[in-house]
Amino acid sequence: MRLTLVSFLLATSLLTFFGCSQKKQEGTLSEDQLVEVLLDAHTAEAALSYLYGEKKDTFAENYYAEIYAIHDISETEFRQSIRNLRNDNAAMIRVYTRILEQLDQEIPD
Numbered sequence: 466m467r468l469t470l471v472s473f474l475l476a477t478s479l480l481t482f483f484g485c486s487q488k489k490q491e492g493t494l495s496e497d498q499l500v501e502v503l504l505d506a507h508t509a510e511a512a513l514s515y516l517y518g519e520k521k522d523t524f525a526e527n528y529y530a531e532i533y534a535i536h537d538i539s540e541t542e543f544r545q546s547i548r549n550l551r552n553d554n555a556a557m558i559r560v561y562t563r564i565l566e567q568l569d570q571e572i573p574d
Contacts, residue, residue, distance in 0.1 A: 493546040494538060496556060500563045502543060505532045507564070 494502065509528035513521055533540055550557050 493549050494542055496560055496563075498536065498538070499546055499550065499560050500567070502532060502536050502538065502546075503560065504564055504567060505535065 506529070509525070509532065513525050513528065516524055529540070533543065550560060
């Protein structure tokens with residue numbers, strides 16, 4: 466059940482961010498960093514899916530602030546990296562393939 470939920474969330478995110486190919490911009494996260502940050506971001510989003518309203522907004526703000534601190538990145542770097550990823554189909558596939566592979570290793574059957 467948990468693997469199904471995570472797979473659904475990742476697939477939904479993949480489709481949401483999928484866009485036309487464009488050249489990657491400077492000053493963004495590497496694919497290795499993106500994999501790690503997005504694993505944490507998707508975990509946070511899964512936890513937030515059970516909350517509503519102001520409580521959800523407060524927790525989201527705190528979760529993402531913690532993610533940025535753990536990975537020593539800024540919100541601007543994260544958002545720019547997501548914009549770039551959205552516009553680079555090949556990178557999107559590489560990153561989410563690695564995310565799914567890591568989740569398969571971490572989540573017991």
